[in-house]
Amino acid sequence: MSAATSEIRALTASAFRTPQKFTDFCRNGGKPLGGIIDNEQVAGSMNATFQTIDPGSLEVLATVSEMGEAEVALAVAAAERAFHGNGGSSWRNAPVEERIELVNRLVELCERDRDVLLACEIRDGGKVSELAEGDFTQIRACAEYFIGVARRIAMGDGPSMQVAEGVQGFTYREPWGVVAGIIPWNYPIVLTSWFMFPALLAGNTILIKPAEDTPLSALYIGKLAQEAGFPPGVINVLPGRGEITGNCIAENSGVRFISFTGSPGVGQAILRACDRHGTRMKREMGGNGSAIVLADADPEVVARKVGRYTNQHYGQTCCTIHRVFVDRKIADDFIDAQRAFFNSLKIGYQADAGTQLGAVINPTQRRRILQAQQETVARGATPLLAGGEAQVAGKTGFYLKPALYRTEPGLNVNPAEVFHTYATICPVSSAEEALQLANSSPYGLGASVWTKNIDRGVALAKQLRDGTCQVNCHNSIAYGLPYGGQGISGGPGGGVNCEETFLDYTQVKAVYVADYPA
Numbered sequence: 001m002s003a004a005t006s007e008i009r010a011l012t013a014s015a016f017r018t019p020q021k022f023t024d025f026c027r028n029g030g031k032p033l034g035g036i037i038d039n040e041q042v043a044g045s046m047n048a049t050f051q052t053i054d055p056g057s058l059e060v061l062a063t064v065s066e067m068g069e070a071e072v073a074l075a076v077a078a079a080e081r082a083f084h085g086n087g088g089s090s091w092r093n094a095p096v097e098e099r100i101e102l103v104n105r106l107v108e109l110c111e112r113d114r115d116v117l118l119a120c121e122i123r124d125g126g127k128v129s130e131l132a133e134g135d136f137t138q139i140r141a142c143a144e145y146f147i148g149v150a151r152r153i154a155m156g157d158g159p160s161m162q163v164a165e166g167v168q169g170f171t172y173r174e175p176w177g178v179v180a181g182i183i184p185w186n187y188p189i190v191l192t193s194w195f196m197f198p199a200l201l202a203g204n205t206i207l208i209k210p211a212e213d214t215p216l217s218a219l220y221i222g223k224l225a226q227e228a229g230f231p232p233g234v235i236n237v238l239p240g241r242g243e244i245t246g247n248c249i250a251e252n253s254g255v256r257f258i259s260f261t262g263s264p265g266v267g268q269a270i271l272r273a274c275d276r277h278g279t280r281m282k283r284e285m286g287g288n289g290s291a292i293v294l295a296d297a298d299p300e301v302v303a304r305k306v307g308r309y310t311n312q313h314y315g316q317t318c319c320t321i322h323r324v325f326v327d328r329k330i331a332d333d334f335i336d337a338q339r340a341f342f343n344s345l346k347i348g349y350q351a352d353a354g355t356q357l358g359a360v361i362n363p364t365q366r367r368r369i370l371q372a373q374q375e376t377v378a379r380g381a382t383p384l385l386a387g388g389e390a391q392v393a394g395k396t397g398f399y400l401k402p403a404l405y406r407t408e409p410g411l412n413v414n415p416a417e418v419f420h421t422y423a424t425i426c427p428v429s430s431a432e433e434a435l436q437l438a439n440s441s442p443y444g445l446g447a448s449v450w451t452k453n454i455d456r457g458v459a460l461a462k463q464l465r466d467g468t469c470q471v472n473c474h475n476s477i478a479y480g481l482p483y484g485g486q487g488i489s490g491g492p493g494g495g496v497n498c499e500e501t502f503l504d505y506t507q508v509k510a511v512y513v514a515d516y517p518a
């Protein structure tokens, strides 16, 4: 995701050099990197490990211990102790300024080790450096925003009211307790920040479950949190596969609240598990973003913009554009310009200068994308750029070519998220037809209208069935505005990056107090 104003060129401008500190961290003195529980590195009782690789070169970066049921239970117990305070000071009752001080210290340490965290995003996450650098800035931006919110929102007793003769009532707002963040691989630093800062500042103790493809940044942040002085048990990091570690978190009733970001299918499964034992949940899930291009738009300028947003992190961005509806009057010019833009993207190793389109994250994603390309044609789309595998000299990563298709209204050629530089372009006869087609998806995360007529654009954008509706921009985020999904893309929960997000990490009780009976 990008800040609304930033211009994503999706580029590694100059070659990225991996810092020695990152390599040393990954080596961990020859031992697998353990999870972090109660401020200790934990190897894991299953003796299971997994390797995390650079998707562009297939180099093994680190071996990581997988956390099982026992470690999840240990982490929940540690987080509960830290929340309630074991006879000593508790995180829940720590003054907000004390929490803020620790958060600020953590942000400073992240900035001290910026190059290590950039290496996590670029090498482990496969990102071009421009995007990784943009993501890195979100650590401070997110922390500062939620520090402001934490100072504004009153926890504890709300105003009291007389509810009956001799009976007073008031609300009491408190943190949940142990809260888990289940994070996907595509924006590890950003999404860890979006979870961690509001949850901690509201007074919860946390478990971070990074994706198995990108565990390094969360483990490094966990290490920095120890150095910052967070008390044991406040921040725990549990690496492992979703079906093992993630599932154990979902099944542990000691976890009072889960913040999940990932695919709708997994989010639905976790919600069902949570519901069985009363754990609350918020979900931020996938999208199948659309762009509506009106007849007054300049086809070349807009095709380039739309192309950039389609290619942000090689299309591995939840709100990215996969479906374009363009007025028939300009469709041919738009298609020519978009094809030229896609063709101009430099496919290469993500840490090499000039790369705009790097490798996808893992072989499963590569297979899914190739299948989706075939499926698009089988459903009736005409390939303009057929996609398929790409070769990068001297590298053996998961490289794919961009894919672009022409389609017609009535052909539902891309019903599901494809997660690559992939788009279908559908010529339409009116903005209303475009709106109806854009809204026909079960997803509802991000959509945009492109036009010189801002008033018309705004009027159409408001009718989009998406959590983020944009005019002449896409993939937008801003602290203070909710980022969430409609349809199968999100909820329950008020989205991320707004006051509602902070409130999601709290619960409100009603307290009634009657005079002692005569």
Ligand code: NAD
Binding pocket: 182, 183, 184, 185, 186, 187, 209, 210, 211, 212, 240, 241, 242, 243, 245, 246, 247, 248, 250, 261, 262, 263, 264, 266, 267, 269, 270, 284, 285, 286, 287, 317, 318, 319, 417, 445, 485, 489
């Ligand atoms: P995923 O759903 O496969 O995995 C997400 C996380 O859930 C990972 O940590 C994974 O280990 C864990 N997990 C998997 N199975 C689990 C289970 N059975 N129980 C508990 N945890 C489990 O998603 P992904 O492939 O890692 O990420 C890509 C998806 O995330 C895309 O759909 C993308 O659109 C979405 N996404 C959404 C947002 C948003 O803000 N809405 C942001 C980024 C990514």
